[in-house]
Amino acid sequence: MAEKMALAKAINESLRKALEADPKVLVMGEDVGKLGGVFRVTDGLQKDFGEDRVIDTPLAESGIVGTAIGLALRGYRPVVEIQFDGFVFPAYDQIVTQLAKMHARSLGKVKLPVVIRIPYGGGIGAVEHHSESPEALFAHVAGLKIVSPSNASDAYWMMQQAIQSDDPVIFFEPKRRYWDKSEVDAEAIPYPLHKARVVREGTDVTLAAYGPMVKVCQEAAVAAQEEGRSLEVLDLRSVSPLDFDSLQASVEKTRRLVVVHEAPVFFGSGAEIAARITERCFYHLEAPVLRVGGYHAPYPPARLEEEYLPGLDRVLDAVDRVLAY
Amino acid sequence: MAEKMALAKAINESLRKALEADPKVLVMGEDVGKLGGVFRVTDGLQKDFGEDRVIDTPLAESGIVGTAIGLALRGYRPVVEIQFDGFVFPAYDQIVTQLAKMHARSLGKVKLPVVIRIPYGGGIGAVEHHSESPEALFAHVAGLKIVSPSNASDAYWMMQQAIQSDDPVIFFEPKRRYWDKSEVDAEAIPYPLHKARVVREGTDVTLAAYGPMVKVCQEAAVAAQEEGRSLEVLDLRSVSPLDFDSLQASVEKTRRLVVVHEAPVFFGSGAEIAARITERCFYHLEAPVLRVGGYHAPYPPARLEEEYLPGLDRVLDAVDRVLAY
Amino acid sequence: MTVESTAARKPRRSAGSKAGTTGSKRTTSTTPKKGSDTDLVQLLTPEGERVANPEYDRYVEGITPEQLRGLYRDMVLTRRFDAEATSLQRQGELGLWASLLGQEAAQIGSGRALNDEDYVFPTYREHGVAWCRGVDPTNLLGMFRGVNNGGWDPNGNNFHLYTIVIGSQTLHATGYAMGVAKDGADSAVIAYFGDGASSQGDVAESFTFAAVYNAPVVFFCQNNQWAISEPTEKQTRVPLYQRAQGFGFPGVRVDGNDVLACLAVTKWALERARNGEGPTLVEAFTYRMGAHTTSDDPTRYRHDDERVAWEAKDPIARLRAYLLATDHADEGFFAELEAESEALGRRVREAVRAMPDPDHFAIFENVYADGHGLVDEERAGFAAYQASFADVEGGN
Amino acid sequence: MTVESTAARKPRRSAGSKAGTTGSKRTTSTTPKKGSDTDLVQLLTPEGERVANPEYDRYVEGITPEQLRGLYRDMVLTRRFDAEATSLQRQGELGLWASLLGQEAAQIGSGRALNDEDYVFPTYREHGVAWCRGVDPTNLLGMFRGVNNGGWDPNGNNFHLYTIVIGSQTLHATGYAMGVAKDGADSAVIAYFGDGASSQGDVAESFTFAAVYNAPVVFFCQNNQWAISEPTEKQTRVPLYQRAQGFGFPGVRVDGNDVLACLAVTKWALERARNGEGPTLVEAFTYRMGAHTTSDDPTRYRHDDERVAWEAKDPIARLRAYLLATDHADEGFFAELEAESEALGRRVREAVRAMPDPDHFAIFENVYADGHGLVDEERAGFAAYQASFADVEGGN
Ligand SMILES: Cc1ncc(C[n+]2csc(CCOP(=O)(O)OP(=O)(O)O)c2C)c(N)n1
């Protein structure tokens, strides 16, 4: 059953399956139709499901999310594409003040099953606004759920689950992993959407990451093993809610935690994880939780991104430091 | 020289002084002119400086900030008012992708001395969107500076400094303290804009807060003293940058830290403070840094805000807990 | 009121256009015209005289005396309710109130043009429309009392929740209308917004989406001349109804204090929507007789004579004059209505006073439809914290 | 291309308006008209014939043969530069390139209409305008090579940085123009944007602000028929130049492949701005001959015959024909220009290849004008981290 496919293709297949299964599912965004999206994630969908269900929208992100809310109020389940991370901000007001809050505002009467897909993160040598990781700016907002798959199988299943969710889900797609292939079993029993997964067991230090940084952490763990260090790698998969139970279980074992993400460290996911895990595991921790992430600076031009982004060496440097306590 | 005045009046006086001192200073926003703003913070300024300098704008926050950027490019120093915290989001794109990044984008050629005033926080029994604390959503973004005064004197001086700053400053005004009076000495030597201030010395626990929560912490410290506990209260004043040196110095003394803010705890300022202070003071801390703040829920209707907002009892509860380690 | 003093002060830059190179003779460019009163659709004069209108008469042709009395009753009861809410705010029972005083005709006229299946997206001031939809008036007061942020089921009466973030609901309405079109349903959608709101990017985007998808939506702008303290001149220098044209659909200005005209024009616009002719912009030219909200002090920014002048155009007085002149209503009707009015006021007053405060745990409810671990955790922490006081109290 | 298939599929909801209740006879409502080719200001036909235009001729009246050759040279060199950049991208020297191929007349015509003191707010495709402003072409390549996000001093040539977030620069331009008006200065501002951008709320808000403050700004929309893969029909169902009218200022559509017409119309609009007549919208009707960017594959969404049809309207070919027909240029001129062109290509190629990578520490530079403690701390940490490798390398 299982088939090896690229992450982008897995999302495509997942969208296709959802469009087939439920006539209320819509796909909408800039260039998602004929072009199939700038990353071809929606390739072929308009051809097969028509312009009525796979909708090329005007170039206006607030309009896209705002009309998706209206469509959801009418009983549709829109899957919205924001073309790149840096272009979600015109829609920020609709996401934060409307999409996130309408369920509560209506005392539960209204549900907004809207998925917002955002290709995010760097590493593809792009120009400004095409490489950012804004997840923390959404995680702080109650009413939203935030997930990010790290591999094709998760991408496939998590998209299914996000579309089925009656809550708004921001689906961050690790764009530099779009072309990475892995096995997708369309018949498997899916793993819970908001649960972290241990992707490599270890005993000395826990590395926690999501989306594009999981692979970096796995590579770091392999490299560390050669130096005799056993790193556990936790793929968090969900940023809101965060699976603190899995984090806690791992840290109680390893007693050391390094959190890795592309987003700037300052006010990033690592801060929340460090604060809460320190509270939960105060007597277990041998060292402070360390964070590896972007700097407090605009995402730099492409020729500097390698220095800006957390890579294997920076992760191993943090491992060294966390073990030095 | 010193005069007792309300916090709102102190900002009014500070704006007046800036308008007098520099013809490039402008005040702009919805209802800032004839009405003097819904909180009367700009009262009388249009009458005295004209519609050319104190500008009633169309009802469009992105337009307000976007044109303020253009005015700054032309050499003006606009002080923009966003009427309430919950209405800043339509301007979020202009703030995050333009205002914050243009200095870097231009390799330092362009400076954007724009101040964005936002009355924020709850406790005034208002309807939805009028009581939020979105500072964390700005602090994560490099290129912005975020400050929040807790009293009239700081409000006066910090506004002077914010206007003089060549960087964009988001100036969060604690709206429920607008009517609180304290001494303002317009001849004093100002305290550095981004430096925290110990507003009460203590030895057992450090309480760190900014804006509206400073008063709550001070009251908590008084109450705690009756129980024989000595709490140090740190008024952080600046959220970006955060004055970690002052935090560290205090924590090295007290060995315990509780951070208090109205904003939701999840991904809030307290997370960043906890993460970094734990890293800096790992061997000094007797307990994890505890956080007291809003819940992961939309700001509730007015009749529930007392339960939602951190108050004296919740702060003291955290003090009890942090001392129990 | 000048467009902007900036322009007025610099002699080199006079506001408005100069004679010479511009003008409507230019076939290759579109030049805006200033609006005049003749742009206004009116069926009832301020004095209550019925004036013929060849284009819109047919939408109110068969209207019966009973229906006319119904419109009158709607307006009177809405105003009564509104006044009650204002005094409840003064008495401390509400935290805030946004009065619709003066806008009854715009709201009742448009509200009564709707079918049950149509869907309404209001701002925070559409108490008259809510009335037409059958939403219990006391339900509107929950958010102003601070017990909830929206106290009714939007699908119960096809009347969405009040929306405070200016302009955002116009996009929801457009999306909803896109869905209506997809469903092939025979209904329409109406989005209310204000003159101030017309400046928001969201409103322009909703015009774009509605036009491009030919969505069955009516954009109903109540131009009540003010956005808090700012006159309409701070939002536009041409009449607002003209905004629609450049997006590819018609706009019309109607006398917003004339309930018949509002009814007729809205029916026309809804008919267009139902016929697949897409969106329409209706600008109801009206006046906010009171303060922006009970927190506002209009004496700071507008002269009382403006309000006095508009009082002469009162929407209720003019229909009353018409009803009397045509013998469509007698004193008995007015007396009965007066009594009904008082009863409504009493009922609302009592209902508000009896409205319980929400349970503390409501903070954590409905944050998510499918739950969220952190909310559960925080609710549990809150419960333990609350319980700790109960213990103390119990212990003492 | 239909407006939207949603509408087309449901028989009950036909796109466009039906005869009957709507139409321009309705004096009280504005009904949009569909645009036609007669709306287009044209001074040079695709065949290079000069056609008279009573309204705009005066703006190019005194133009000399030398100036005409200058416009031609600008277009040729811009196209050459653009082609060089495209091939530099293919060779891996640039990460991306957004070609202006086909839009030379729109950009050179409008760019040459400007005074030195005027200020330009471009998108990411205004290489021709940059050329007119005197920005060294190689400076434009920095961001496409990935060495910076904007490689020139905006105040050096009154040419702002390229702006990628669609539409945002129109507000900057409007604010800048408000400042120009405040200063009483004798200059104007021009904001470039695309047909796709016209849907963004920011663009509508800039129209509102510009109109209300009567700001001296020209909104120059290059309608190149496509926003990546979406044709203009996905953004509007009426011609874009009509958008301005509802905001209270004129809009005009100009043949964007006719450099003379673009020059004339932009001069007219700038004159309006300088005379205090406020904003103008110019829609330059043109065509993106190439891909959206080098990352794009237009074969997926448009037919080649469309491009072929537009090739017949090529902006350079038509001016060449005119220059030849009028004897304003001879073969010597063209040959010389050819050589200059090649030299430019060479110079750009060499300059790009010589462009150094930025210093690593540039990450931390210019984040703030007045500094920020955290940036200093992170820079120090970065330095130490970098140094640790140096040590290892030194040690080995
Ligand atoms: C995005 C946003 N900005 C600001 C406000 C504050 N505010 C509330 S009502 C209002 C004026 C609205 O004017 P208008 O649209 O004319 O409606 P009216 O109140 O006159 O009915 C303003 C500025 C808001 N609610 N939302």
Ligand SMILES: Cc1ncc(C[n+]2csc(CCOP(=O)(O)OP(=O)(O)O)c2C)c(N)n1
């Ligand atoms: C806010 C925003 N959304 C999406 C994008 C991605 N994007 C880049 S160019 C483009 C199309 C722009 O079309 P148009 O305005 O017609 O300009 P053109 O590229 O044709 O010159 C899009 C969608 C963006 N840059 N900014």
Ligand SMILES: [Mg+2]
């Ligand atoms: Mg109004």
Ligand SMILES: [Mg+2]
């Ligand atoms: Mg285009």
